[in-house]
Amino acid sequence: MKKRSFSIFTMLIVTVLSFVRCSQPAEVSNIHPLTKSWEIAVPNQEVPKGLFSLSAEDCGSCHTQHYQEWKMSTHAHAWTDLQFQAELKKESSPIMCINCHIPLQNQQEYFVDGYVDGDIYQPVKRLNPKFDRDLQQEGINCASCHVRDGAVIGTTGSTKAPHKTVKDPKFLSETLCISCHNAVAVVTPTLACSFETGDEWKAGPYYGQQNCISCHMDTIQREWMVGYGEKLSHRHYFPGSGIPKIDTVKTMMKNGFAFYPSLLEKKYSLSDSIFFKLKIKNEFAGHKVPTGDPERFFIIHFALTNKNGDIVSENEYRIGEHWQWHPAVKKIEDNNLLPNEERDFLFSYLPKKKGKYYLNVSVTKHRMDEKAAEYNNLGNEYPRFIPVFEKQYPILVEKE
Numbered sequence: 001m002k003k004r005s006f007s008i009f010t011m012l013i014v015t016v017l018s019f020v021r022c023s024q025p026a027e028v029s030n031i032h033p034l035t036k037s038w039e040i041a042v043p044n045q046e047v048p049k050g051l052f053s054l055s056a057e058d059c060g061s062c063h064t065q066h067y068q069e070w071k072m073s074t075h076a077h078a079w080t081d082l083q084f085q086a087e088l089k090k091e092s093s094p095i096m097c098i099n100c101h102i103p104l105q106n107q108q109e110y111f112v113d114g115y116v117d118g119d120i121y122q123p124v125k126r127l128n129p130k131f132d133r134d135l136q137q138e139g140i141n142c143a144s145c146h147v148r149d150g151a152v153i154g155t156t157g158s159t160k161a162p163h164k165t166v167k168d169p170k171f172l173s174e175t176l177c178i179s180c181h182n183a184v185a186v187v188t189p190t191l192a193c194s195f196e197t198g199d200e201w202k203a204g205p206y207y208g209q210q211n212c213i214s215c216h217m218d219t220i221q222r223e224w225m226v227g228y229g230e231k232l233s234h235r236h237y238f239p240g241s242g243i244p245k246i247d248t249v250k251t252m253m254k255n256g257f258a259f260y261p262s263l264l265e266k267k268y269s270l271s272d273s274i275f276f277k278l279k280i281k282n283e284f285a286g287h288k289v290p291t292g293d294p295e296r297f298f299i300i301h302f303a304l305t306n307k308n309g310d311i312v313s314e315n316e317y318r319i320g321e322h323w324q325w326h327p328a329v330k331k332i333e334d335n336n337l338l339p340n341e342e343r344d345f346l347f348s349y350l351p352k353k354k355g356k357y358y359l360n361v362s363v364t365k366h367r368m369d370e371k372a373a374e375y376n377n378l379g380n381e382y383p384r385f386i387p388v389f390e391k392q393y394p395i396l397v398e399k400e
């Protein structure tokens with residue numbers, strides 16, 4: 001069960017490679033080139049004219065609010081995150097893991113030219129003279145999304161900017177988000193990559209209406225830099241699941257789910273079943289909930305307690321994926337809720353005694369289960385889940 005935490009990966013490199021094998025001269029045929037977008041870093045970038053560096057901190061000296069928001073985002077923690085670092089250190093993690101977490105070549109110590117015999121654990125590496133360790137700490141920083149070919153990419157082509165600016169709204173669209181938030185691949189038989197947020201969105205009702213940016217980057221009128229006048233701007237918190245990562249990221253976003261508890265009778269007689277229905281609807285997300293990392297799940301828990309607080313009956317439901325890791329990685333189940341899909345969760349109990357009861361209903365959203373947290377030595381402080389619905393209903397069972 002050692003590989004279970006690499007929920008992230010699995011794939012058909014083999015087909016691609018056999019093609020390559022045929023088209024290469026014999027003496028170099030044992031080094032296989034990289035083919036997938038996420039196997040390749042964004043090439044080393046030059047500092048755009050008018051700027052000192054590529055670092056987010058320096059962008060932040062002028063774009064103070066953008067910087068403060070970004071710093072609280074998970075993007076800013078994509079490298080330093082404890083779970084990521086724990087997983088990366090394992091032998092079973094291939095080097096390609098880093099390409100969506102520190103996407104610029106400047107953030108990576110080595111160039112990777114290919115894999116020996118197509119083995120992802122034998123990368124052909126060269127030292128990168130432009131490697132910048134401080135930039136690496138910033139994870140997905142401003143330059144990851146905004147700097148290409150010596151220019152800052154924007155959507156207006158602002159001529160007031162003191163740095164070289166290029167207008168490219170197509171580049172700075174949801175296509176950019178999807179380049180990292182959608183990857184389905186089997187890397188080795190026990191390592192799978194499965195983020196389908198982009199495909200889920202494209203297949204759903206929001207396609208053509210709202211996209212990653214309109215939902216995850218709220219708009220607001222404000223100055224892009226002090227003294228330049230207010231205009232339309234985008235928040236840079238990139239809130240998502242809302243499950244924080246240690247003291248840093250506290251995101252603020254509506255849950256994807258809306259909760260509709262069925263009305264309960266307040267009084268029951270002994271011959272009546274106590275019956276309760278919680279309808280859950282994916283009302284606000286443009287993709288499945290949960291989406292992305294297959295380790296995420298929700299628990300819906302019902303517990304009926306008596307007046308002393310003892311549990312007399314309880315049951316539990318789970319929304320999430322189930323994967324098999326051995327002998328070969330495979331998705332066995334996925335009951336994540338599609339956009340606008342709704343599902344009923346039921347509780348019923350036939351009371352055996354008169355008296356006062358309480359029905360406690362809770363829904364919690366989980367980043368990972370306890371075993372995965374333990375396996376990665378994340379400690380007790382690492383936030384694994386948050387409550388998203390909690391209610392207690394008093395019930396009286398009085399007549400025979």
Ligand code: HEC
Pocket residue numbers: 051053054055058059060061062063142143146147152153154155156157158159160161162163165166167223224225228229
């Ligand atoms: C010395 C101050 C300064 C620094 C440092 C700076 N910017 Fe700017 N930037 C500006 C100003 C001023 C504007 C134009 C503001 C306006 O038009 O309201 C601007 C505009 C932009 C725009 C909008 C361009 C468009 O065409 O819509 C983006 C995006 C941007 N900057 C990103 C960055 C990034 C990323 C960095 C760091 C790599 C950075 N800036 C560093 C001052 C700065």
Ligand code: HEC
Pocket residue numbers: 056059060063066067068070071075140141142143144145146154155172173213224232233234235236
């Ligand atoms: C994950 C990608 C991503 C990262 C990281 C990112 N931005 Fe942006 N940024 C965008 C997108 C997308 C837009 C909005 C494009 C549009 O106009 O629709 C934007 C817009 C901007 C603008 C134009 C004004 C506005 O608010 O719309 C500025 C300035 C800017 N970003 C600065 C920064 C700075 C500074 C950082 C780092 C602290 C940063 N960005 C990090 C994707 C990113």
Ligand code: HEC
Pocket residue numbers: 074075077078079081084099100101103140144145173174176177178179180181212213216217238239240241242243251
């Ligand atoms: C270079 C790859 C990359 C790009 C481009 C990118 N992301 Fe991300 N995104 C990530 C990674 C990696 C994480 C997870 C970081 C972590 O948990 O440590 C993440 C996290 C997120 C989260 C938070 C998930 C949560 O758990 O709360 C949201 C929301 C998000 N991204 C939205 C976007 C949007 C919107 C865009 C486009 C404007 C975008 N991303 C562009 C790689 C990327």
Ligand code: HEC
Pocket residue numbers: 174177178181197198201206210211212213215216239240241242253254255256257284285286287289290291292296365
């Ligand atoms: C209609 C609005 C909407 C659109 C469109 C949308 N999202 Fe989301 N997204 C949400 C909401 C709401 C959540 C919070 C779900 C929850 O409760 O966990 C979320 C959660 C996430 C998460 C965190 C994972 C999770 O299970 O919570 C990521 C990552 C993410 N979105 C990325 C994207 C990307 C990438 C796109 C574009 C392909 C996108 N979103 C489009 C509303 C949207």
Ligand code: HEC
Pocket residue numbers: 006008009038083084085087088093094096097098099100101179180181182183195240291292293295367368
């Ligand atoms: C195709 C781009 C991509 C690659 C390659 C990639 N990741 Fe990620 N990673 C993401 C995105 C996007 C997220 C955020 C997913 C979400 O929140 O839904 C993420 C999130 C994570 C998280 C945080 C999970 C959480 O619950 O917050 C960890 C840990 C992680 N990745 C580890 C890895 C490891 C280990 C590898 C290599 C086996 C890897 N990643 C390769 C895109 C990638």
